[in-house]
Amino acid sequence: MQIVRTISQLNNLINAVKKEGKTVGFVPTMGYLHEGHISLVEEAKKHDDFIVMSIFVNPLQFGPNEDFELYPRDLKRDEKLAKMANVDVIFYPDVQEMYQKDLTCTVHVQKGVNALCGKSRPGHFDGVATVVLKLFNIVQPTRAYFGMKDAQQVAVIENLIADFNVPVQLMKCKTLREEDGLARSSRNVYLTNVERQQAPEIYRSLKQAVENIEAGEKSTSKLKEEMISHLSLTTTGEVDYVEILSYPSLDEISAIEGQVIIAIALKFSKARLIDNVTITV
Numbered sequence: 001m002q003i004v005r006t007i008s009q010l011n012n013l014i015n016a017v018k019k020e021g022k023t024v025g026f027v028p029t030m031g032y033l034h035e036g037h038i039s040l041v042e043e044a045k046k047h048d049d050f051i052v053m054s055i056f057v058n059p060l061q062f063g064p065n066e067d068f069e070l071y072p073r074d075l076k077r078d079e080k081l082a083k084m085a086n087v088d089v090i091f092y093p094d095v096q097e098m099y100q101k102d103l104t105c106t107v108h109v110q111k112g113v114n115a116l117c118g119k120s121r122p123g124h125f126d127g128v129a130t131v132v133l134k135l136f137n138i139v140q141p142t143r144a145y146f147g148m149k150d151a152q153q154v155a156v157i158e159n160l161i162a163d164f165n166v167p168v169q170l171m172k173c174k175t176l177r178e179e180d181g182l183a184r185s186s187r188n189v190y191l192t193n194v195e196r197q198q199a200p201e202i203y204r205s206l207k208q209a210v211e212n213i214e215a216g217e218k219s220t221s222k223l224k225e226e227m228i229s230h231l232s233l234t235t236t237g238e239v240d241y242v243e244i245l246s247y248p249s250l251d252e253i254s255a256i257e258g259q260v261i262i263a264i265a266l267k268f269s270k271a272r273l274i275d276n277v278t279i280t281v
């Protein structure tokens with residue numbers, strides 16, 4: 001496995017790989033790798049010949065109250081994990097390499113940002129879309145792999161690819177779950193024992209909503225009411241949001257139609273957990 005720090009070195013490598021007729025799978029990350037990232041690499045290995053992982057903590061997607069400097073970084077640890085997962089190249093540029101001069105253009109995401117977690121992170125998705133578009137242009141991957149745990153980010157990128165005709169195939173990868181259905185997250189360790197027992201109710205409530213939709217329920221307000229009441233009866237968590245939106249446009253809808261996302265954010269004493277499912281009717 002190689003670690004490449006410059007765009008020109010990476011371009012040479014990718015050109016050589018493509019000349020051999022190989023496909024390139026791309027897993028963008030901000031490092032501090034966890035099993036979610038590794039599962040994206042595993043998925044990429046199923047489809048692509050050559051796997052590029054980027055590790056870049058992108059200053060553009062941090063708000064003024066979110067500490068870019070304090071974001072965890074550990075290249076040695078990431079290097080070991082990526083090597084074990086059979087990544088071919090880590091692209092590890094510094095901020096100067098990615099943003100050589102002040103940008104004259106950035107991507108402004110117009111739709112889908114005032115919903116779900118985007119509400120509390122103004123400007124975040126502009127930063128994500130800008131860096132992802134740059135990374136797509138630098139890596140020129142055949143396929144790019146993103147986890148559906150962060151469904152809003154996937155929606156933003158799906159729309160970005162369509163809006164700018166980016167020649168890449170978006171691979172939406174399933175959320176990893178514990179046996180009881182709880183979505184895996186590094187935040188789960190902050191749950192008390194009681195909260196850990198209650199937390200699977202988040203996924204149960206999402207699955208119940210899917211069953212209700214499949215049984216013919218169309219009203220999003222009725223579905224949301226049922227989910228909120230399920231969560232308040234079965235957990236001590238505070239509902240941050242329960243939303244049902246069109247996907248990937250993330251518009252509010254009153255009746256279920258086409259592809260929709262059902263999403264929950266629930267605040268426990270020390271952890272705010274998010275989860276979602278998408279369903280097409």
Ligand code: PAF
Nearest residue numbers: 028029030058128131132
């Ligand atoms: O999901 C992340 O880790 C980041 O938002 C991404 C996609 C690597 C862009 O910086």
